[in-house]
Amino acid sequence: SAAAASPPHVAFIAFPxxxxxxxxxxxxxxxxxxxxxxxxxxxxxxxxxxxxPSGGGDTPNLRYVAVADGIPTDAASPPPKDxxxxxxxxxxxxxxxxxxxIAAAAEAAGGVPVSCISSDAFMWMSSxxxxxxxxxxxxLRTGSTPAFSAHLHTDLLRQKFGVEGAGGCEEExxxxxxxxxxxxxxxxxxxxxxxxxDSPFSVLSYRMAQKxxxxxxxxxxxxxxxxxxxxxxxxxxxxxxxxxxxxxxxFPPSTVAADPNGCLPWLDRQAPASVVYVSFGSIFxxxxxxxxxxxxxxxxxxxxxxxxxxxxxxxxxxxxFLARTAGQGMVVxxxxxxxVLSHAAVGGFLTHSGWNSAIEGxxxxxxxxCRPIFADQFxxxxxxxxxxxxxxxxxxxxxxxxxxxxxLDSLLKGEEGEKLRARAKELKEAAxxxxxxxxxxxxxxxxxxxxxxxxxxx
Ligand code: U2F
Numbered sequence: 001s002a003a004a005a006s007p008p009h010v011a012f013i014a015f016p017x018x019x020x021x022x023x024x025x026x027x028x029x030x031x032x033x034x035x036x037x038x039x040x041x042x043x044x045x046x047x048x049x050x051x052x053p054s055g056g057g058d059t060p061n062l063r064y065v066a067v068a069d070g071i072p073t074d075a076a077s078p079p080p081k082d083x084x085x086x087x088x089x090x091x092x093x094x095x096x097x098x099x100x101x102i103a104a105a106a107e108a109a110g111g112v113p114v115s116c117i118s119s120d121a122f123m124w125m126s127s128x129x130x131x132x133x134x135x136x137x138x139x140l141r142t143g144s145t146p147a148f149s150a151h152l153h154t155d156l157l158r159q160k161f162g163v164e165g166a167g168g169c170e171e172e173x174x175x176x177x178x179x180x181x182x183x184x185x186x187x188x189x190x191x192x193x194x195x196x197x198d199s200p201f202s203v204l205s206y207r208m209a210q211k212x213x214x215x216x217x218x219x220x221x222x223x224x225x226x227x228x229x230x231x232x233x234x235x236x237x238x239x240x241x242x243x244x245x246x247x248x249x250x251f252p253p254s255t256v257a258a259d260p261n262g263c264l265p266w267l268d269r270q271a272p273a274s275v276v277y278v279s280f281g282s283i284f285x286x287x288x289x290x291x292x293x294x295x296x297x298x299x300x301x302x303x304x305x306x307x308x309x310x311x312x313x314x315x316x317x318x319x320x321f322l323a324r325t326a327g328q329g330m331v332v333x334x335x336x337x338x339x340v341l342s343h344a345a346v347g348g349f350l351t352h353s354g355w356n357s358a359i360e361g362x363x364x365x366x367x368x369x370c371r372p373i374f375a376d377q378f379x380x381x382x383x384x385x386x387x388x389x390x391x392x393x394x395x396x397x398x399x400x401x402x403x404x405x406x407x408l409d410s411l412l413k414g415e416e417g418e419k420l421r422a423r424a425k426e427l428k429e430a431a432x433x434x435x436x437x438x439x440x441x442x443x444x445x446x447x448x449x450x451x452x453x454x455x456x457x458x
Contacts (some may be wrong), residue, residue: 006181008036008453009039009112011105013119013121013126016048018282019356023142030251039112041105058254065099067101087200122204124211134457136216144355145227147376151209153177154192165194179230182386182456187378204435217451221245223434223441242444246363249435254281257336264307270304273347279308284373288316295321297404305329341366348411353380365428367420389423
């Protein structure tokens with residue numbers, strides 16, 4: 001038939017918010033580069049697409065396709081700025097906008113029909129779109145493995161602890177789920193047993209967990225050996241669970257990262273392992289009072305720093321802070337984080353422990369100091385502190401001036417920091433080995449690629 005003669009066409013569907021599109025993108029590029037005769041489409045909202053690198057010459061078979069964002073177009077009401085509102089609007093226009101996007105992708109490819117849909121695992125409704133087309137659905141999970149496992153066990157957790165906040169059981173360990181022995185009930189992402197179970201993120205995670213068993217395979221942004229007990233348990237229930245990370249290692253960009261604030265030349269002038277890099281990710285920022293405490297702590301510690309802080313939050317810095325610390329560090333609206341973390345001058349990473357940041361810290365061999373805020377971040381800190389030995393946190397979670405000074409001293413100059421750094425370096429070696437030829441992530445990626453390129457109808 002005509003369809004059988006067509007080249008494979010893999011359509012990636014991003015969750016078009018925060019760091020999600022950028023996390024998925026290296027996989028689309030890696031697939032396009034590994035299969036030059038395949039068509040690869042990357043679907044996201046126009047806004048998300050415009051934050052991605054403009055088409056590189058190394059993957060001419062990769063095409064961007066815009067999908068509707070659900071924002072009302074009447075000029076009377078200004079477009080909402082609140083991310084949760086934007087997410088709700090977008091979700092309410094699925095799956096129609098995705099179906100249109102898939103049709104547009106085929107049309108843009110001269111009629112080559114989509115033969116596989118690979119989506120952010122959050123985009124569970126992609127599985128219905130795939131089913132309708134009778135093509136495989138291959139979700140890619142961008143968050144951490146322990147949180148993924150927790151989401152998969154949501155019903156069990158709710159049977160045990162209810163959904164009202166698990167009153168009295170917050171300190172209980174999740175020892176009844178393989179690989180979650182170090183995690184407490186209180187570390188679970190909100191929306192499982194506590195918090196708003198109807199929030200967009202809770203619903204996305206819950207539906208994701210329900211749909212995952214229908215997937216042809218699942219790719220995870222981790223590497224074999226990081227969570228052995230979870231890996232074993234997932235593999236026994238779902239054979240095509242494939243750790244292929246760190247995603248960003250699979251097909252590194254061919255261009256130099258933009259460094260508009262001059263972070264890298266500044267780092268060139270600092271002593272080895274002396275600098276703390278600070279960032280709380282792309283969604284939330286700690287409350288203003290705490291930013292003030294952190295600022296005072298940084299200043300008092302004397303540690304050289306690069307602080308990536310959204311422009312809008314910089315107004316909460318204490319008066320005179322920037323002038324006082326001009327010779328010590330820099331506050332920037334954006335930093336080329338991976339390059340910064342890989343610079344020899346960086347000795348520690350103060351992070352919200354979002355999964356991309358955590359895996360980038362691991363990949364760069366930098367010890368982490370965690371200030372988790374939401375989602376999988378509390379579990380990520382527990383993994384670092386109690387399983388991997390490459391990170392630690394603050395007493396009582398929130399940052400105080402004294403807490404920051406103590407923690408930075410210990411991280412950058414103390415014995416504890418040395419231990420964490422040694423473990424961080426071992427993990428970095430493991431991450432590099434996983435994506436090297438013959439490594440587990442590389443082999444798993446090849447398996448995933450073969451599944452993606454199969455053009456047989458289901
Ligand atoms: C959500 O995470 P976030 O987007 O808030 O945070 P990360 O997962 O750590 O991703 C932030 C990314 O932005 C990059 C950085 C990471 O790749 O390198 N970045 C940068 O390049 N320069 C900057 O100045 C600041 C950031 C969620 F909150 C987490 O809990 C989830 O684990 C995560 C994955 O689903 O999504």
